[in-house]
Amino acid sequence: MRTIFILLGTMAAILAVIMAFLPFGSIALAPALLGLIFGFFALKMGKDKGKGSAKFIIVLSVLAGAIAVVKPLVFKNEVRTDQQFEIREQESRQEAIEELEELENELDELESITDSIQ
Amino acid sequence: MKKVTILLTLLLAFSFGFSQQAFKSGEKLVYSASYNMSGLMTELAQVSMEVNRINTSKSSLLHLKCKASTYSKWDNFFRIRDLYETYWNAKTFRPLLHKRSIDEGGHTKQVKYVYNRPETVKSTVVRKHMTTNKNLSIGLETFDVISTFYQIRNMDIANASPGVKKTFSILFDEEEKPVTVTYIGKETIRVAGFGKKECHKLYVPVEGGKFSGYIWLTADANKIPVQFKFKIPIGSGQLRLKSAQGLAN
CATH class of the missing domain: 1.20.58 (Methane Monooxygenase Hydroxylase; Chain G, domain 1)
Structure with missing residues (x-):
């Protein structure tokens, strides 16, 4: 035992x-x-x-x-500074803004539709 | 992680009607995510949610961003770097573009939804070796994860009665997912940095109760989601608010 x-x-x-x-x-x-x-x-x-x-x-x-x-x-919980992730974040934002710029015309149309509904 | 993400998404998607603006540009909420291991909550990751105003040549937009990163001590075991973003029309509060970029233990995926309202969404999904483009037909009141998260902040639940149920629709993984949420009532809980706070408690069963969770929103004008608790077949976990900056009210 x-x-x-x-x-x-x-x-x-x-x-x-x-x-x-x-x-x-x-x-x-x-x-x-x-x-x-x-x-x-x-x-x-x-x-x-x-x-x-x-x-x-x-x-x-x-x-x-x-x-x-x-x-x-x-040892406190902390998130390591991750340059790759930060770059991915910045690139994503930049791509989104470019895409949104291209969508401006559609956005105008959407706003006019929404305004007419309101 | 995917199931947890879906569950948290569903936890946040709840509505009884619109109230005053509960957030503004500059707001940042930071959470600590924990998973229950053998009865003990172990902190795994930090989740942050931010609201920022950005301008294009013609419009003012709201950039809603959610980031999840494992704490450095876990990075060598299971590294998570998730990024969820939605761009809203700042006037109509409706989404124009949603992006999701996940890296979970080496598994990567990018999803993009371009809202082509009133009834379609252009979907682009990028996995390691494959890009898929689709036109999805969705309901007018179907929204992505992040949009739903922030819309709930603007919902008027101050006078909701316990037991009230609401069914809504979330677009996730190119599918509309209907979910019924129940308002439980008010409960006072301790919140880091805020002390004891009175909160609205909501219950969200998913897939017939296979997954389930609770969400606590502060019972004030900000309706901050201060705590989430969820159960999945392989365990349970929670998210707790660590800090809040730039609150609207």
Whole structure:
């Protein structure tokens, strides 16, 4: 039983560390909590000599949890300046204005129709 | 993302009649978009909506623009750079040109609708290796996503009764999509930078409830869409207002 807890705890703790470093925000807290629980049970069930693995799982889980909590406070959500996107935006606007210039006659017609309706 | 876009579009398309102008040139609304992952909302992208006046040689137009960009931390995993634009006649408040340019995780698509009212739209769709041109026959009261978004801001829902339903039509992916929206009532929610605000709450079921969502509009003259919540078969998410500049009232 203790081996199962250590196995599950290790998997949860590693998953928590990976998710803590990926941009998943506080979602890493879920596997970190599981790692902590499995590690705690493994620690309780182990004999004095074999408690190292359980302690390692607990430390790893706490570390992952701490990173998951602190990271969003340090690294704020921001949008990177994207020159390609800005150029695409400017080009789109320019093309639209040119197209709208070509549509001016139709626009006049549309306005006259609308005016007559009003 | 496409399904979410459609849903958000539908969430915004709602009308009970026109009221005073709820926005003006210079307005900019910024939202944070989140997706529910294992019960926790994870912020994914920033969405901004802007109104600017532009002039052609003969007319004054309103340029309505919506941009969506993933936060930099997500760019290496799934990068989104979406641009939705509509050019309105500033006098009639009716659309003349709609453009949609999306880049979602490498999937790109450009759509252009040139309104040839009263009943047709010239549609141009550009995918990676193919350009398609069509003349679409649409109803006089069928509008694109962005037009619908801003038209709702000008609708008079101040005196709407809970349970009132309205069916309307949106042009999306070259199809007219009819949707029935229900007015739920007023609700007070906390909005960043505004504190507690009384809002109008609307419910939008799509495709028989397969997709659904709620929208909250401030119960004032600006009718700012401050919050959206949506459910899709693979999860749920929300958009929350982060900042608002250049409000009309």
